[in-house]
Amino acid sequence: MSKSKRLLELMMTVNRKRRFTVKELAREFGVSARTILRDLQELGELGVPLYSEVGPHGGYQVLNERILPPIAFTEEEAVSIFFASHALRHYASLPFESEASSAMDKFYRYMSGDVRDRIDQMKNRVDFVTPARHSASPYLTVLLNAAIGQKVVLAEYESRGGSGTRHMQPIGIYASSGLWYCPAYCFERGAIRLFRCDRIRSAAYDDSGVEPKDLRDVHLGNLNSFFKADRKEGARLRAELSKEGVQRCEAELWAAAMLHVREDGSGRLEGGLAESDLAYFAKFFIGLGHEASVSEPPELISTMKRLLAELAAKYGLPE
Secondary structure (H helix, E strand, O other): OOOHHHHHHHHHHHHHHHHOOOOHHHHHHHHHHHHHHHHHHHHHOOOOOOOEEOOOOOOOEEOOOOOOOOOOOHHHHHHHHHHHHHHOOOOOOOOHHHHHHHHHHHHOOOOOHHHHHHHHHHHOOOOOOOOOOOOOOOHHHHHHHHHHHHOOEEEEEEEOOEEEEEEEEEEOOEEOOEEEEEEEEEEEOOOEEEEHHHHHHEEEOOOOOOOOOOOOOOOOOOOHHHHHHHOOOOEEEEEEEEEHHHHHOOOOOHHHHHEEEOOOEEEEEEEEHHHHHHHHHHHHHHHHHHHHEEEEEEEHHHHHHHHHHHHHHOOOOOO
């Protein structure tokens, strides 16, 4: 094996292993310990963050910020990766925002001149527009890492009813209409709830001893079934939708479990409705206007009437 090939495979090997010794690598690559030591020194000079420990139980380990091995991209792959990141620039907050910016700077810097010229010409030809939002969501990385690591987060959350402390175990994060949302198991409510990330005023890993739930099988792809199960004991929601109403509901993550679409494009929403969600759904259906017709529950219809009466009074209109 040539030295260059050995160095490349050695870089991939040390990135894959948590800890290793020189003897282990020497046996694996079929070379002397002295050769491995020279190779490790060269990897360190190339930027691979190696840390050595002396003693009978010593060895080497790669620090947390590991360096990925070189990856060859075609021109089309390079352009697509650049625009996948470029498309998110309208969001006020992103997880790993500074790291993503650094990665794109490196990506762009090392592209050939003609590829950079092509990207410069395309920047103003393709876009993914999202509504401008002024509220930041500075804890996206904490929430995402907690979802991956099955950790409990202690958060200060500002809801419609005021601010309060929540112990939550995030399931993931997603963006919709320029806002970030975090579905999470709320230990205070004893159920999965949806949190707006821009309303989270502080967030850190909880160290009070709250035992995490086993949510490894719960993710954004199957979340609707858990929301549906959580609402079974609440009131029953029924609403008829026009084609436009169906299209508006298709943009809402929560609606997927309750939305039934007919062949002509119209449909209906049918499913459980928690009492705590009445105000949200009342505003949502008022916003749909003539594209939706709510038939139940009566509590939702009463809430909509009250909100409409307040709106009419505000503008001096007859009720």
